[in-house]
Amino acid sequence: MESKIDTISDGTVTTPQGFHAGATAAQIKQGSGDKLDLGILFSQELCVTAGLFTTNRIKSAPVLLCQERLKKGRAAAVVVNSGCANASTGKPGLADAAEMAALTAKALGADAEDVLVASTGVIGQRLPMERIREGINHISLSDNGGHDLARAMMTTDTVPKEIAITASAEGLRFTIGGVVKGSGMIHPNLGTLLCFLTTDAAVEPDFLQEALHQAADVSFNMVSIDGDTSPSDTLLLLANGMAGNPPVSSGGKAAELFQQALDQVCIHLAKAVARDGEGATKLLEVTVNGAASKADAALAARTIVSSPLWKVAVYGHDPNWGRVVAALGRSGAEVKESSLDLHIGDILVLKCGIPQPYDESDVVRVLARDEVPVTLDLNMGTASATAWGCDLTEKYVIINSQYTT
């Protein structure tokens, strides 16, 4: 039997066996009406759990709490809210995060130490604990509740972002699900995002953390919306083992399949975040080939996809590809102008550093697509990387000039 990965239609974070979720409208932001803003993800079996967190030196209270609790490498539940990030709130904020976990544990009959917390929204404001206390008691969990959870996490996201896939091979079959929220303050490493991944596969703890790291490197760490990195970024992967397989560990076919499936889930969610960037009208994809090293390829791709001037040019369908070259040059990656080839879509505009003749309207047509791919060949080595982002529009300015008021 060959190994196989299939996307499950309408799949979400509760699609893997034994995961339940639910959400409620707790009015964390006053006047938010019936918008879901508080949710719980729960596994009926205790999970081996891996996590990756913001590289920002100022970390939100929930991030500090998760980092502490994940030293044990396990969790049974995650409680999450939007509308308030519980960041820049000092010790009182830490106490609020701990109370959120304790309340959730009590409602679920779980151990408080096994509950993780994530919050997203305005920085520098305390959580409205009264409304959270009441809200948690109103959440009912179901094995189809992932869709509500995905909605409860949204801030300026315009669509919920979720997926599930099944992977199978000789004697092995498991499911991975995931939900993610963007959509501003997104920049490598780990764009401002909250992402929860679940799997019913049994996985060795060390391999789980290593696999999550590898998957993030080709997905969430390759996404940029605006160059700002949030204090709240949280990526969690819970594995409850209910598929009954021998635990997946490093090396071998099972590990390879698990990594492949996890990469696919993470790349899908990362691209969904980029596509739904604040005010975005399209997905930008930048591929750098022929770099001297993997690190150079990633640096160059991420710098170009983050360039405000290229993002605005694509939005305006302006074939100003010199901005791609300028961003490459400032990226820090090793480049030689006379070795550089550049394609916009499949149109060659620069060969060995010299502008090529092309029909401008062809380039404009590429820029008008929903997905705009750019490919650079540095011809310095053999390493490649791809990064994703979105265009920069008036709407990004409008959304973010009125965020707290």
Added chain:
Amino acid sequence: MESKIDTISDGTVTTPQGFHAGATAAQIKQGSGDKLDLGILFSQELCVTAGLFTTNRIKSAPVLLCQERLKKGRAAAVVVNSGCANASTGKPGLADAAEMAALTAKALGADAEDVLVASTGVIGQRLPMERIREGINHISLSDNGGHDLARAMMTTDTVPKEIAITASAEGLRFTIGGVVKGSGMIHPNLGTLLCFLTTDAAVEPDFLQEALHQAADVSFNMVSIDGDTSPSDTLLLLANGMAGNPPVSSGGKAAELFQQALDQVCIHLAKAVARDGEGATKLLEVTVNGAASKADAALAARTIVSSPLWKVAVYGHDPNWGRVVAALGRSGAEVKESSLDLHIGDILVLKCGIPQPYDESDVVRVLARDEVPVTLDLNMGTASATAWGCDLTEKYVIINSQYTT
């Protein structure tokens, strides 16, 4: 006699003795009508000359030419155009830049090796040499021509940016003048800018380069408009010695006065670039005190002033100061959340990492000013730095989505 520095009303780059300039409308961008776009700066005496150039690894042809010629540390003239950057143009572009210098030398009766070149505008297009050949012959120089030169350099700048000051002390009196253009693709180090500084002081070559470096570190290297760095950044300082003073060299009172005067000119021009950033409505100033090192202070100040989310918040008068904290945290500077104080204008909003009570309308009033200052005290050491930038508006998007078309 005490030392004294005075700003000269209506001063410009030709205010120091012996400098002449002029400009013409060469139609480098077709259909640009009578917009000045080609200019010459000339000194009647050969100048000791210092230069600083873009850190971008892809450099424009004029930058490569200037770097080569400045190995001799002298120049008599600069020819400059807007409308085309002569970047990403390969060897033909280098030949065009050399021809521009040769044509200018011929018109002035100077040595071609003593003519420097600067170009700004679209990347990836060849210079229209026919129009440049004709244009150079139409330029007439005058000792009040700096104003025309300042206009000829402008791309999306809305106002010419120029200054002159006189400095005097016992037995010493000299003038420094300067012109600069912004106003997009501006980011440390050396925002996309062309800046020409002139002085009639006699200055030792080594000290001149050192003084320019120091002045750039507190001015142009502390300005950011959009995080993109241009392949064309050029900062030149020409000293023709016509003030007749004994050459200023490192150490001593004269060097101190020269540095002070040069810093003042550069800070004035750098702030003018920030204030006139593409689409900007106001000047942002970020001061970081109490940093562990000078490098940390500069890194933190520049990162915050570059944060798209803070720039947009200020534009919208949205008191979302959490974005300042988030940008500080990702800057890489050493910070401890529990030591951090933050003032918006003179309103304390965060003390030892804890949000303070304040009247939101007071903060909104600060954000509504033409100049919005923010001060952070890291309480980690004694180093300070100030950076300047501008708000991010819909107009930045509109300007840059239609740049080449």
